[in-house]
Amino acid sequence: MRDQVLRLITGLAALVAGLLLLLILAELVRASWPALTGLPVKAWLFSGHWAPGDGQFGLGAMLASSLAVSVLALAIAAPAGILIGAWLHLSAPAWIAVPLRALQGVMAGIPSVVYGFWGLITLVPLVNQWAPPGAVLITAVLVLALMILPLSVLVTDAALHQVPARSLQAARALALSRWGTFRQVMWPTVRGSIASGVVLQFGRALGETLAVLMVAGNVIRWPGSLTEPVRTITANIALEMGYASGLHSQVLFLSGLILLLLVMACMLLVRGGLRG
Amino acid sequence: MNLTQRDWLFTVTGGLLVCLVLLPLVAMLFDLLRLGLPVLGWEFLLTAPSNAGRSGGIAPLLISTGWILLVCLSVAVPVGLGCAVFLNEWLLPESRLSRGIGLSLDVLSGVPSIIFGLFGYQVFAITLGLGFSILSGGLALACMVLPFIVRTSQQSLAAVPAGYRQAAQALSLSQTGMLWRVVLPTASPGIAAGVVLATGRALGETAVLIFTAGYVLRQPDSVLDSGRALAVHIYDLATNVTGGTSHGAATALVLLALILIATTSVRSGAGLWSRYMLEEKR
Numbered sequence: 001m002r003d004q005v006l007r008l009i010t011g012l013a014a015l016v017a018g019l020l021l022l023l024i025l026a027e028l029v030r031a032s033w034p035a036l037t038g039l040p041v042k043a044w045l046f047s048g049h050w051a052p053g054d055g056q057f058g059l060g061a062m063l064a065s066s067l068a069v070s071v072l073a074l075a076i077a078a079p080a081g082i083l084i085g086a087w088l089h090l091s092a093p094a095w096i097a098v099p100l101r102a103l104q105g106v107m108a109g110i111p112s113v114v115y116g117f118w119g120l121i122t123l124v125p126l127v128n129q130w131a132p133p134g135a136v137l138i139t140a141v142l143v144l145a146l147m148i149l150p151l152s153v154l155v156t157d158a159a160l161h162q163v164p165a166r167s168l169q170a171a172r173a174l175a176l177s178r179w180g181t182f183r184q185v186m187w188p189t190v191r192g193s194i195a196s197g198v199v200l201q202f203g204r205a206l207g208e209t210l211a212v213l214m215v216a217g218n219v220i221r222w223p224g225s226l227t228e229p230v231r232t233i234t235a236n237i238a239l240e241m242g243y244a245s246g247l248h249s250q251v252l253f254l255s256g257l258i259l260l261l262l263v264m265a266c267m268l269l270v271r272g273g274l275r276g
Numbered sequence: 277m278n279l280t281q282r283d284w285l286f287t288v289t290g291g292l293l294v295c296l297v298l299l300p301l302v303a304m305l306f307d308l309l310r311l312g313l314p315v316l317g318w319e320f321l322l323t324a325p326s327n328a329g330r331s332g333g334i335a336p337l338l339i340s341t342g343w344i345l346l347v348c349l350s351v352a353v354p355v356g357l358g359c360a361v362f363l364n365e366w367l368l369p370e371s372r373l374s375r376g377i378g379l380s381l382d383v384l385s386g387v388p389s390i391i392f393g394l395f396g397y398q399v400f401a402i403t404l405g406l407g408f409s410i411l412s413g414g415l416a417l418a419c420m421v422l423p424f425i426v427r428t429s430q431q432s433l434a435a436v437p438a439g440y441r442q443a444a445q446a447l448s449l450s451q452t453g454m455l456w457r458v459v460l461p462t463a464s465p466g467i468a469a470g471v472v473l474a475t476g477r478a479l480g481e482t483a484v485l486i487f488t489a490g491y492v493l494r495q496p497d498s499v500l501d502s503g504r505a506l507a508v509h510i511y512d513l514a515t516n517v518t519g520g521t522s523h524g525a526a527t528a529l530v531l532l533a534l535i536l537i538a539t540t541s542v543r544s545g546a547g548l549w550s551r552y553m554l555e556e557k558r
Contacts, residue, residue: 003451007366013358017422018377021384024395024419031398080293087290100294107301109535111480113507114528117514118304121311121521146300179286200386207388209483210511234390234483241397241487256394260387267383 025260032254035247044251050220052240052248059255061222065230066259068223069137069212070205073144078198080145081152086186088153089160090178101157107150116214119143124215131227135217138226143211148201155197159190196270203266207259209234233259308532312525320526325493328517329509334527336495340410340503341479341534344489347414347499348421348478353471355418356425361455363426364433385423389483392420396488408502413489420484421474428473432466433459475538479531482507506531 029036035044039057047058088097120135123142128134163186171181209232217229218239231239233255244252323333359377367374396416406412436459444454460467482505490502491512504512510527513520 006452006455007362010358010362010366013355014362014377016355017359017426018380020419020422021380021387024384024387024391027395027398028391031394080297083290084293084297087286087294091287091290092294096294103298103301109476109480109539111482111507111531111535113480113482113510114304114308114532117510117524117528118300118307120514121525122303122307146297149297177280177283179282182286203386204388207386207390209388209390214511214514234388237390237394238483238486241394253394253398256391260391263386263388263391264383267386271379271382 025257028253028257028260032250032257035250035254036257038247039251044254048220048222050236052244052251055247057247057251059233059251059258061220062231062233062236062255063258065137065216065221065223066206066232066234069140069144069216069230069232070202072137072141073148073205074198074202076141076145077148077152078201081149082156082194084149085153085156085160086182088157089186090182101154104150104153104157108154112147112208112211113214115143115147116211119211119215133217133229135215135229136227137216137223137230140212140216140230140232141226143215144205144208147208147211148205151201151204152197155200156190156194159193159197160186162193163189199266199270203263206266207234207263209238213238308525308528310525311522312527312529315522315526316529321530324495325509325523328520329493329513329523330517330519331523334506334509334530336493337504337506337509337527338530340489340496341505343410343496343499343503344414344417344485344505345475345478347411348417349471349475351415352418352421352425352474356422356470357429357467359422359426360429360433364430365451365455365459381423381426385427387420389420389481392416393484393487395419396484401488406500408488408490408492409500410489410496410503411499413485413503413505414499416484416488417478417481420481421478424474424477425470428470429463429467432463432470435466436462472539476535479535479538480507481505482511486511506534 035057044057044059045063046060047056048061048064049056049058050062088100092100119139119142123139124134126134127136127139131138167185167189168181171185176184212232213235216232216235218231218235219229220231220236221228223230237252237256241249241252320333321338322335324336325334326332363374363377393416396412396419400406400412400415401408406415440458440462441454444458449457485505485508489505489508491504491508492502493504494501496503506527510524510531513524513527
C-alpha cells in the first residue's frame with residue numbers, strides 16, 4: 001500500500017519534470033502566437049530595424065549579433081580550453097594540475113553577473129582607450145570567452161580521463177612525444193566528446209544574458225566591426241520585457257522562442273549526432 | 277623541429293596560456309577586493325540600503341535571497357528527487373518513457389536562464405496571478421535547477437551497491453522501507469552535491485529573477501511580496517545607479533562568499549545525515 005502511494009507520488013514528480021520542457025515550449029508559442037501569425041516572417045526574421053514604438057520589429061540584427069558574439073567567444077575559448085586541458089594531463093606537474101582543476105571548477109561557479117560586473121568596471125575602461133565607447137562587441141566576446149573557458153577545460157579534462165591506460169602505455173612504449181601522444185593517440189578517442197562539449201558551450205554562449213548585456217553596449221545594429229557596440233537577442237529581452245506590452249511583448253516572446261529552438265537544436269545535435 | 281623541441285613548445289605554450297587565463301581571474305579578485313573591502317563589514321550586512329543602494333547595506337536583500345532560495349529548493353528538491361527515484365526504482369533504464377524523460381531533462385538543462393525568466397513571468401506572475409513576487413521567482417528558479425537535481429540524484433541512486441538492495445530484499449523490507457532506510461541515506465552525499473550545484477546556480481542567477489521576483493529593495497513581508505536578490509542588486513548597481521560601484525563590488529564579494537559557504541556546509545551536513553541513518557540502530 002505504502003509502496004503504491006510512493007510510486008504514484010514519484011511518478012507524478014517524474015511527469016512534471018518530463019513535461020516541463022514541452023510546457024515551456026508551448027507557453028512561448030502561445031505567448032508569441034499573435035506576432036507569429038500576424039507579422040510576415042520577412043518583417044521580424046530578416047529585418048534589422050527595431051523600433052517598437054513605430055511598429056518595426058526586426059530581430060535580424062540582434063540575432064546576428066548573438067551569433068557573432070557566441071561564435072567569436074567560442075573561437076577563443078574552445079581551442080584555449082582544449083590546449084589547457086591537454087596540458088593539464090600531459091605536461092603539468094601534480095602540484096599545478098590539482099589546484100588548477102579545482103580552480104576551473106570555482107571559475108565555472110562564478111555567477112555571470114559577477115563576470116559582467118568585472119567586465120564593466122575593468123575591461124570596458126581598458127577597451128575604451130583604443131575603441132571608444134569601450135562597451136563594444138570585442139568586450140562582450142572577451143568576457144564570454146572567459147566564462148566559457150573553464151567549461152571547455154573541464155570537458156576536455158574529463159574526456160582525456162576516458163582514454164584507456166593501455167593506449168597511453170602503448171604510446172609510451174613507442175616513445176611518442178607528449179604532443180605526439182595527444183595528437184595521435186588521445187585526440188582520435190576524445191574528438192567526439194570534445195565536439196559535443198563545444199556545441200554545448202555554444203548553446204550556453206548564445207543564451208548568456210547578463211554578462212553580455214553589461215558590456216556589449218546594447219546599440220541595435222548589424223554586427224560589422226569588433227569595435228562597435230551591439231545588442232544581443234537575450235539582452236534585448238532583459239532590457240525591454242519590463243515595459244513591453246501588446247505586440248512588442250509578443251515579439252519579445254517570439255525572440256525567446258527562436259533562442260529556445262536554437263539551443264534545443266544544439267542539445268539534440270549533441271544527444272543524437274555527435275555521441276553516436 | 278624534432279620531438280623534444282615540439283614537446284618543449286607544447287609545455288611552454290600551455291603554461292603561458294594558463295598564466296594568461298589566470299591573469300583576468302586574479303585581476304577580478306583584486307578589483308572586487310579593492311572596491312568592495314572598504315564598504316564591507318557587519319554594518320553592510322545588517323543595515324538596509326539607502327539612496328538606491330549607493331549607501332547603507334544589503335540586509336533586506338539577504339532576506340529576499342534566502343526566501344527565494346528556500347522556495348526554489350523546497351519545490352525543486354522533492355520534485356527532482358521524486359523523479360529520480362521513479363526513474364531509478366521503477367523504470368527500466370532502456371524503456372521508452374525513461375529515455376524520453378531523460379532526453380527532455382537533458383535539453384532542459386541547456387535552456388538559457390532568460391527563457392526561464394520569460395516562462396516564469398508568463399506563467400507564475402501573470403497566468404497564476406502571483407505577480408512580481410518571491411514565490412514567482414523561486415518557482416521559476418526551481419524549473420531551472422530541476423534537471424541538475426534529477427541528474428545528480430539519479431547518478432547517486434544508481435551508485436548504491438546492488439548488494440545493499442539485495443540485503444534489504446532478503447530482510448523483506450518494503451520498497452518504501454528500503455528507500456528510506458538504505459538507498460537514500462547511502463545516496464545522500466551525492467544527492468546533496470546536486471543540491472549544492474543547484475544552490476550555487478540559483479544564488480548567482482539574475483536573468484530568471486528580473487521579471488519574476490522583481491526589483492523592490494524593501495524587505496519582503498511575505499512570499500507574495502517582490503524582493504530583490506543579491507545578483508539582481510549587483511546588476512542594478514552596475515548599470516542603473518551611477519556611483520554604486522563600490523557597493524556593487526561588496527555585494528559581489530558577499531555573493532561569492534555565500535556560494536563558497538553553501539558549497540562546503542551542505543556537503544558536510546549530508547555526510548552527517550548519511551552516517552546517522554546508517555549507523556544509528558545497528
